[in-house]
Amino acid sequence: MTDLDPSTLEPEDAKLVTLARGARARIGAREGAAVRDELGRTYAGATVEREHLSLTALELAVAQAVAAGASGLECAVVIGADAVDPACVRDLGGAGVPVLVCAADGTLTARLES
Numbered sequence: 001m002t003d004l005d006p007s008t009l010e011p012e013d014a015k016l017v018t019l020a021r022g023a024r025a026r027i028g029a030r031e032g033a034a035v036r037d038e039l040g041r042t043y044a045g046a047t048v049e050r051e052h053l054s055l056t057a058l059e060l061a062v063a064q065a066v067a068a069g070a071s072g073l074e075c076a077v078v079i080g081a082d083a084v085d086p087a088c089v090r091d092l093g094g095a096g097v098p099v100l101v102c103a104a105d106g107t108l109t110a111r112l113e114s
Contacts, residue, residue, distance in 0.1 A: 016077040033057035037070035090114035
């Protein structure tokens with residue numbers, strides 16, 4: 001998929017963009033992320049940067065899905081990240097899960113696969 005026009009997003013993927021933006025804005029974090037599991041449940045998180053704990057927003061969203069018992073992922077969105085490593089998505093969702101990378105304003109900038 002090379003089309004980066006946000007209007008081409010499926011409604012459920014656009015919902016992930018909104019959730020990721022909200023998670024980021026809620027605490028003024030550098031990054032926000034959201035994932036959708038195999039049952040359609042969604043999980044969102046923001047970057048955690050503490051002295052003894054550091055997680056990317058994507059890692060936190062995936063960890064929440066794991067903690068809720070998800071066995072797979074359908075899609076992931078990351079907002080405001082300088083670089084995205086989809087390895088944690090691959091750990092739960094397997095290869096080929098779309099990872100949508102967006103600017104802070106929600107503009108789609110890249111489509112990766114886990």
